[in-house]
Amino acid sequence: xxxxxxxxxxxxxxxxxxxxxxxxxxxxxxxxxxxxxxxxxxxxxxxxxxxxxxxxxxxxxxxxxxxxxxxxxxxxxxxxxxxxxxxxxxxxxxxxxxxxxxxxxxxxxxxxxxxxxxxxxxxxxxxxxxxxxxxxxxxxxxxxxxxxxxxxxxxxxxxxxxxxxxxxxxxxxxxxxxxxxxxxxxxxxxxxxxxxxxxxxxxxxxxxxxxxxxxxxxxxxxxxxxxxxxxxxxxxxxxxxxxxxxxxxxxxxxxxxxxxxxxxxxxxxxxxxxxxxxxxxxxxxxxxxxxxxxxxxxxxxxxxxxxxxxxxxxxxxxxxxxxxxxxxxxxxxxxxxxxxxxxxxxxxxxxxxxxxxxxxxxxxxxxxxxxxxxxxxxxxxxxxxxxxxxxxxxxxxxxxxxxxxxxxx
Amino acid sequence: xxxxxxxxxxxxxxxxxxxxxxxxxxxxxxxxxxxxxxxxxxxxxxxxxxxxxxxxxxxxxxxxxxxxxxxxxxxxxxxxxxxxxxxxxxxxxxxxxxxxxxxxxxxxxxxxxxxxxxxxxxxxxxxxxxxxxxxxxxxxxxxxxxxxxxxxxxxxxxxxxxxxxxxxxxxxxxxxxxxxxxxxxxxxxxxxxxxxxxxxxxxxxxxxxxxxxxxxxxxxxxxxxxxxxxxxxxxxxxxxxxxxxxxxxxxxxxxxxxxxxxxxxxxxxxxxxxxxxxxxxxxxxxxxxxxxxxxxxxxxxxxxxxxxxxxxxxxxxxxxxxxxxxxxxxxxxxxxxxxxxxxxxxxxxxxxxxxxxxxxxxxxxxxxxxxxxxxxxxxxxxxxxxxxxxxxxxxxxxxxxxxxxxxxx
Numbered sequence: 001x002x003x004x005x006x007x008x009x010x011x012x013x014x015x016x017x018x019x020x021x022x023x024x025x026x027x028x029x030x031x032x033x034x035x036x037x038x039x040x041x042x043x044x045x046x047x048x049x050x051x052x053x054x055x056x057x058x059x060x061x062x063x064x065x066x067x068x069x070x071x072x073x074x075x076x077x078x079x080x081x082x083x084x085x086x087x088x089x090x091x092x093x094x095x096x097x098x099x100x101x102x103x104x105x106x107x108x109x110x111x112x113x114x115x116x117x118x119x120x121x122x123x124x125x126x127x128x129x130x131x132x133x134x135x136x137x138x139x140x141x142x143x144x145x146x147x148x149x150x151x152x153x154x155x156x157x158x159x160x161x162x163x164x165x166x167x168x169x170x171x172x173x174x175x176x177x178x179x180x181x182x183x184x185x186x187x188x189x190x191x192x193x194x195x196x197x198x199x200x201x202x203x204x205x206x207x208x209x210x211x212x213x214x215x216x217x218x219x220x221x222x223x224x225x226x227x228x229x230x231x232x233x234x235x236x237x238x239x240x241x242x243x244x245x246x247x248x249x250x251x252x253x254x255x256x257x258x259x260x261x262x263x264x265x266x267x268x269x270x271x272x273x274x275x276x277x278x279x280x281x282x283x284x285x286x287x288x289x290x291x292x293x294x295x296x297x298x299x300x301x302x303x304x305x306x307x308x309x310x311x312x313x314x315x316x317x318x319x320x321x322x323x324x325x326x327x328x329x330x331x332x333x334x335x336x337x338x339x340x341x342x343x344x345x346x347x348x349x350x351x352x353x354x355x356x357x358x359x360x361x362x363x364x365x366x367x368x369x370x371x372x373x374x375x376x377x378x379x380x381x382x383x384x385x386x387x388x389x390x391x392x393x394x395x396x397x398x399x400x401x402x403x404x405x406x407x408x409x
Numbered sequence: 410x411x412x413x414x415x416x417x418x419x420x421x422x423x424x425x426x427x428x429x430x431x432x433x434x435x436x437x438x439x440x441x442x443x444x445x446x447x448x449x450x451x452x453x454x455x456x457x458x459x460x461x462x463x464x465x466x467x468x469x470x471x472x473x474x475x476x477x478x479x480x481x482x483x484x485x486x487x488x489x490x491x492x493x494x495x496x497x498x499x500x501x502x503x504x505x506x507x508x509x510x511x512x513x514x515x516x517x518x519x520x521x522x523x524x525x526x527x528x529x530x531x532x533x534x535x536x537x538x539x540x541x542x543x544x545x546x547x548x549x550x551x552x553x554x555x556x557x558x559x560x561x562x563x564x565x566x567x568x569x570x571x572x573x574x575x576x577x578x579x580x581x582x583x584x585x586x587x588x589x590x591x592x593x594x595x596x597x598x599x600x601x602x603x604x605x606x607x608x609x610x611x612x613x614x615x616x617x618x619x620x621x622x623x624x625x626x627x628x629x630x631x632x633x634x635x636x637x638x639x640x641x642x643x644x645x646x647x648x649x650x651x652x653x654x655x656x657x658x659x660x661x662x663x664x665x666x667x668x669x670x671x672x673x674x675x676x677x678x679x680x681x682x683x684x685x686x687x688x689x690x691x692x693x694x695x696x697x698x699x700x701x702x703x704x705x706x707x708x709x710x711x712x713x714x715x716x717x718x719x720x721x722x723x724x725x726x727x728x729x730x731x732x733x734x735x736x737x738x739x740x741x742x743x744x745x746x747x748x749x750x751x752x753x754x755x756x757x758x759x760x761x762x763x764x765x766x767x768x769x770x771x772x773x774x775x776x777x778x779x780x781x782x783x784x785x786x787x788x789x790x791x792x793x794x795x796x797x798x799x800x801x802x803x804x805x806x807x808x809x810x811x812x813x814x815x816x817x818x
Contacts, residue, residue: 019552019695030551030731124549130696132541132549140533140541142439143428143716269702272681286428286713287539290703293678294696304695307552317726322439 001034002314003067007084008075009042009055012098012125015303016072017051020310031311038068063087070313072306073097082106089113089121094316096309098125098302104199108212108327115319122309122323127200128153130301131294133280135312137207138322144284146208148248148408153200155276155296156184156191157223157243162274164231165240171226183276193222194243194259201245204280205257206325208247213257217331221260229347230401232368233377237345239265241403242273248283248408254335262406263345263379269293270406283408338386343405347377351397359391379405410443411723412476416493417484418451418464421507421534424712425481426460429719440720447477472496479722481715482506491515498522498530503725505718507534507711513608517621517736524728531718531732536609537562539710540703542689544721546616547731553693555617557657557817562609564685564705565593565600566632566652571683573640574649580635592685602631603652603668610654613689614666615734617656622666626740630669638756639810641777642786646754648674650812651682657692657817663744671815672754672788678702679815692817747795752814756786760806768800788814 004020006013020027020037028035039062040054049055062068063084071088073095075081081102085095089110097103102110103123114121124134128151137146152158156178163174175192178184190196198220205213223243234241242264247257264271269291273279278296283289295301345366348356356363356378363378371377380388385404392399413429415422429436429446437444448471449463458464471477472493480497482504484490490511494504498519506512511519512532523530533543537560546555561567565587572583584601587593599605607629614622632652643650651673656666673680678700682688687705692698704710754775757765765772765787772787780786789797794813801808 022694023552023554026554027552030548032727032730131699132545135549136541136545139439139721140544140717141713142720143432143436143713145432145435267683269678269681272678274676284713285431286709286716288704288710290540290701292699292701294699298697300695301697304550304552304693307695308549311551312548318441321441 001036002069003036003038004070004072004310005039005041005062005068006037006072006074007041008073009040009044009046010074011299012074012302012306013040015299016074016306019300019303019307027307027311031314033314035310035314038065059084063091069093070310071095072310073099073102074306075099076101078102078105085110086113089117089119092117092119094119094122094313096122096125096306096313098306100126100196100199100203104202104215107203107206108325111324112327115324118319120313120316120319122313123203124309125302125305127203128278128280128292129294129296129298130304131278131280131292131296133204133292134207134323136292137204137282141282141284141287141290142322144286146282146284148246148283149204149208149280150244150246150270150406150408151201151280152242152270152273152278153197153245153280153296154191154243155278156188158273158278159183159276161223161226161231161241161243164228165235168228170228171224192224194220197243197245198259201247201257201259205247205255207323209249209255210325211328211333212325213334217334218257218259219337223261225401226261226403227401229368230403233345233347233366234263236366236368237263237379239263240271242270244270244406246408250335252335254333256335256337256340258337260404262404264406268406338384340385341382342385342388342407343382344380344388345377345403345405346380346392346399347375347401348395349398349400350374351376351395355395355397359395410445411478412445412447413479413481413719414448414450414471414477415446415481415483416450417482418449418453418455419483420708421483421711421715422449424708425483425715428709428712428716436716436720440723442723444719444723447474468493472500478502479719480504481719482508482511483715484508485510487511487514494519495522498526498528501526501528503528503531503722505531505715505722507715509535509605509608509612513611513624516612516615517734520733521736524733527728529722529725529728531722532612533718534711534714536612537687537689537701538703538705538707539713540687540689540701540705542613542701543616543732545701546613546691550691550693550696550699551731553695555691555693557655557692558613558617558689559653559655559679559815559817560610560689561651561679561682561687562606562654562689562705563600563652564687565597567682567687568592568685570632570635570640570650570652573637574644577637579637580633601633603629606652606654607668610656610666610668614656614664616732618658618664619734620737620742621734622743626743627666627668628746632670634810635670635812636810638777639812642754642756642775643672645775645777646672646788648672649680651679653679653815655817659744661744663742665744665746665749667746669813671813673815677815747793749794750791751794751797751816752791753789753797754786754812754814755789755801755808756784756810757804758807758809759783760785760804764804764806768804
């Protein structure tokens with residue numbers, strides 16, 4: 001029998017408790033041992049809850065109860081979570097979390113702590129919500145040398161882009177709709193500027209390549225500069241604009257993690273992922289490519305991953321080393337994105353084609369409905385990004401848009 | 410230390426050995442214990458192989474060697490495999506297999522044997538090749554009540570259909586091309602008529618719903634009757650024809666497994682899966698929908714799943730009950746597909762629209778390039794399939810094509 005404590009009774013916390021009791025028999029069968037929730041920690045009172053007798057405001061009661069062997073941290077942020085999780089792991093209690101900030105900022109330290117105390121720190125829910133990705137990556141794809149990962153990791157921005165593509169909504173209108181529907185926060189910065197996707201690609205990169213990738217080392221661009229015109233040109237090119245978090249191994253043995261809007265070709269499955277859905281493509285030497293698709297957020301989808309981790313934690317008798325990575329003291333293993341070879345979509349105003357040819361050689365011109373006579377849009381040849389920057393500067397014109405083409409090989 | 414025996418050195422067997430030695434360090438890290446291949450069983454001689462000293466023609470040597478704790482069965486078929494696998498499990502050796510026929514026909518019996526002898530019978534490679542689906546289904550989605558599964562489970566037929574869609578090739582020409590490229594057998598019956606997809610949906614259905622679903626109980630239609638015209642109408646409707654293996658829970662608590670070509674709407678991710686790729690959509694009460702995508706066959710993709718199962722088998726100290734199902738003595742839990750409510754695409758010749766309206770009420774007419782004046786194509790309203798059959802008979806005209814619309818809710 002494993003007793004569980006749930007830290008936080010917000011959206012994900014209440015979903016976790018609800019789902020646990022709804023499908024308890026099946027969950028226990030998967031765990032192979034009896035399970036029950038003993039405590040729910042929250043500073044608020046829930047006197048009418050069917051679980052009223054499980055609530056506590058006293059974390060010490062949980063951490064000092066030897067019956068509690070599994071703790072689900074679903075508070076979010078670092079302020080309380082970090083200390084709570086550390087204290088639990090130090091007592092040998094396994095922790096499962098949906099907290100991407102915690103894993104991206106403190107993962108290596110917490111994994112080390114788990115290993116030192118013979119328990120596990122699991123975080124399937126931190127990346128891709130409902131989508132099984134963490135366990136498949138280190139377990140089902142264990143026989144693969146992973147070469148790259150690329151994903152649509154943020155549902156809010158994908159919803160906004162989908163509205164721009166399908167309904168010709170301008171970015172600002174689509175954002176306002178996302179806020180109205182509750183998909184975007186009132187301060188949407190973390191989603192829109194790619195910080196949320198950045199934390200997730202840090203977690204995936206750390207797991208796939210074995211060293212902690214801190215968010216501050218990742219070149220990160222959001223979607224706030226993407227226009228309806230860019231979206232239309234992408235369609236005429238045969239693809240779609242998507243916010244992509246990716247990491248790949250580079251020729252010099254480093255890795256290149258990055259978050260940015262990208263032109264994704266229609267024959268890449270990621271281009272077809274719409275609305276709030278997420279998709280994560282993994283490239284490996286044996287599998288070639290595999291993709292995992294589903295809801296990246298939400299009450300029950302996230303709870304699904306939390307509860308699966310709980311069942312797994314109950315089953316595991318030793319620390320899982322395959323889902324552990326080392327800390328990294330500096331960013332010397334992170335490649336400079338300006339050395340990466342890319343093609344780039346460019347939209348310019350008042351620049352003659354001769355100037356573009358002079359700078360870039362042969363380019364692929366794109367067209368769109370309502371294209372003004374003084375507007376040109378093209379895809380540059382592939383070259384190092386720092387060379388591209390120099391050439392673009394050389395044409396000395398008004399650049400209305402530039403978006404990289406996704407290419408991972 | 411676990412010693413492994415590989416039974417069969419064909420495409421998958423040689424891929425398994427190659428991949429194991431290529432990524433051995435990573436595989437051992439995932440297994441958490443040292444691993445090595447001790448035997449390779451094959452009736453042929455491979456004197457020049459770097460693994461020549463591991464070959465044996467004597468199965469008894471393997472089954473009687475207590476050092477061998479994990480056996481990978483990659484012979485295929487039932488003739489030798491069934492006896493070999495039974496003998497290994499009876500000796501408490503865990504078995505991993507890519508053999509879909511073995512799992513679909515004998516799964517319940519072999520899982521019971523594994524359980525009785527405290528070992529495991531694992532079969533990630535039997536369904537979806539490289540795609541992690543078996544483990545995600547019973548482990549990562551453990552907190553979900555699974556309501557339905559639908560997948561493109563056969564790469565050969567998906568390649569043929571893709572050629573019909575993208576290059577306007579007729580069915581026969583596309584099949585000939587698939588044979589030329591080695592994607593289809595000289596006798597393509599098992600692929601074309603859906604028998605291969607049927608075995609795979611039996612495995613997924615058995616795992617998801619807990620009772621063995623035998624192939625003989627599954628209504629199965631292949632793609633040999635699908636025409637270029639059908640493919641064109643599907644496109645004009647806003648989707649694509651795909652060979653779908655599916656299973657869903659019905660209102661009366663039974664399950665309905667089925668294999669048939671279907672019109673798949675463009676907003677279903679399955680419609681975008683092309684060429685030899687497979688995709689499997691899983692519907693659950695917490696996750697809503699998740700999809701797994703990748704190569705469904707091939708040397709290294711299948712080996713990737715075999716080797717991941719080997720690492721897992723090495724890690725497991727008890728029989729995994731969550732990936733076990735019970736045998737079933739009869740088909741009383743299988744719903745009759747004629748009671749299922751479906752919309753159907755129909756193409757008729759020489760039938761006036763009035764007769765169609767009289768039989769079906771309001772229908773959605775489709776059009777295509779080059780449509781003859783005496784041809785009509787339409788989507789019927791949703792109704793029980795046996796009612797649809799009666800109505801179609803009533804219009805008393807030449808039916809050139811009929812394909813169900815995929816609908817799982």
